[in-house]
Amino acid sequence: MIICCCFAATAQTNYTFITHHNVVKDSYNFWVSVPDTYEEQRGTIPVVIFLHGASLRGNDLNRVRRYGPLDAIAMGRDIDAIIIAPQNPGGAWNSVKVLNILNWVTKRYEVDTNRIYLIGMSLGGFGTIEFLANHAEKIAASMELCGGTIRKDLCKLNTVPLWIIHGTADRAVPVSRAQEIYESMKKCGRTDLLRLDKWAGVNHGDLARLFYLKETYQWLFAHSKADTPRQVNKEIQLKSSDMANAYKDINRGSNVITVKAYSRKKQDPNDMRRTDDGDDDEMAARETAASTPKVDTQKPSTPKPAASKPATGAKYHTVKQGDTLYAIAKKHHTTVDKLCKLNKIKETTILQLGRKLRVK
Numbered sequence: 001m002i003i004c005c006c007f008a009a010t011a012q013t014n015y016t017f018i019t020h021h022n023v024v025k026d027s028y029n030f031w032v033s034v035p036d037t038y039e040e041q042r043g044t045i046p047v048v049i050f051l052h053g054a055s056l057r058g059n060d061l062n063r064v065r066r067y068g069p070l071d072a073i074a075m076g077r078d079i080d081a082i083i084i085a086p087q088n089p090g091g092a093w094n095s096v097k098v099l100n101i102l103n104w105v106t107k108r109y110e111v112d113t114n115r116i117y118l119i120g121m122s123l124g125g126f127g128t129i130e131f132l133a134n135h136a137e138k139i140a141a142s143m144e145l146c147g148g149t150i151r152k153d154l155c156k157l158n159t160v161p162l163w164i165i166h167g168t169a170d171r172a173v174p175v176s177r178a179q180e181i182y183e184s185m186k187k188c189g190r191t192d193l194l195r196l197d198k199w200a201g202v203n204h205g206d207l208a209r210l211f212y213l214k215e216t217y218q219w220l221f222a223h224s225k226a227d228t229p230r231q232v233n234k235e236i237q238l239k240s241s242d243m244a245n246a247y248k249d250i251n252r253g254s255n256v257i258t259v260k261a262y263s264r265k266k267q268d269p270n271d272m273r274r275t276d277d278g279d280d281d282e283m284a285a286r287e288t289a290a291s292t293p294k295v296d297t298q299k300p301s302t303p304k305p306a307a308s309k310p311a312t313g314a315k316y317h318t319v320k321q322g323d324t325l326y327a328i329a330k331k332h333h334t335t336v337d338k339l340c341k342l343n344k345i346k347e348t349t350i351l352q353l354g355r356k357l358r359v360k
Contacts, residue, residue, distance in 0.1 A: 012255065013254075013255050014036035015033055015256070015257050017065075017257055017258070018031065018260045019031060019262065020032065024101055024104045031065075032084055033073060033082065034109075035081070035082075037080055041080075045080070046115035046116070046140075046221060047081060047111050047115070048083045049098065050070075050124070050211075052068060052085070055122075059089055065324055067208045068121075069119075071211070071327065073255055074257060074324055077255075081217070082111060084101060092126065093126065093130060093131070095134045099131070099138070112224075115221070119142065119144075119145070121147070121207060124145075128142055128143075128144045129151070132157050133154055133156055133157065136156040137156075137159070139225075140224050141223035143210075143220065145166075146173050148173055149180075149181060157181070157194070161193045161232040162195070162232070164194070164195070165199065166178035166197070166199070166207075167202025168199065169202055182194065193230060194232065195234065197238075199240040206243060209243040212247055215242065252320065314358055314360060316357065316358055317356070317359045318355070319356075332359040332360070334359055342357075
């Protein structure tokens with residue numbers, strides 16, 4: 001089996017993050033991330049679908065950037081793929097809605113439909129199993145982290161390379177849920193395409209670090225639906241000890257991110273190829289474009305001098321390329337809510353390069 005490691009070798013990669021609100025009927029609002037390598041890889045670039053956990057549910061798409069592939073890119077991880085990151089407003093993931101988004105994206109971008117990957121954590125892990133149970137034929141390989149399922153008919157899961165990882169110290173979703181998936185798959189026959197890892201002492205939230213490891217994406221990209229026969233890659237390894245290295249080989253600020261809103265009137269030349277979804281979708285897209293600011297982080301702004309001396313004991317952080325409110329809060333051991341109150345901003349505020357944020 002050929003292992004395809006799709007990571008850019010250049011020091012800086014440009015990514016366009018595009019928001020889509022009420023664009024696809026019977027679906028979710030979602031992000032699409034497009035790397036600047038898309039043009040040269042038309043027809044061969046892979047797709048990664050990310051399903052988030054319960055903590056990111058809501059109606060603010062910026063929450064979906066708190067962890068996962070989009071945040072990994074902001075942290076400096078190069079992921080040479082188109083990434084689809086929908087937001088679940090509440091309840092369980094609906095596989096039909098996810099499929100509708102996938103179909104919409106693959107109509108508008110020239111991608112390799114043999115290399116579509118699915119990864120989900122926690123509630124997103126439940127959604128991953130649900131999607132595979134209904135639409136496994138769409139997926140080249142999938143990774144499911146600390147999730148589970150209430151379904152019993154999991155025979156389709158035996159047709160796709162699947163890596164399930166669960167921690168034995170998980171108190172939110174017990175590790176027995178992973179075993180239940182295996183037992184249901186075993187009733188259908190051979191489970192040769194399954195990798196099941198139970199990591200001793202690992203808790204629920206620990207597994208979020210896997211989104212920042214290059215091996216996670218290398219393993220996904222090592223598979224294709226065109227493989228004959230289909231096999232699961234066992235050469236690329238991930239161990240619980242690897243999570244300690246999640247942020248060591250990535251350089252925050254090495255990627256440039258441009259945030260845009262989908263609009264038919266002002267299309268990104270690297271983006272849409274078709275515009276045939278109807279007037280309702282066009283109106284929704286136009287309203288989104290009007291209400292969502294466009295930010296090109298390639299042009300840093302010069303911070304204005306402070307009008308007065310900072311408060312005694314105050315501490316500040318200068319916004320750099322790739323920074324998010326969540327990452328800044330984590331770095332300074334505070335919360336996004338406190339940052340917003342200190343700086344009189346909202347979670348949806350787009351951070352301008354060079355701006356000084358008070359963190360204490």
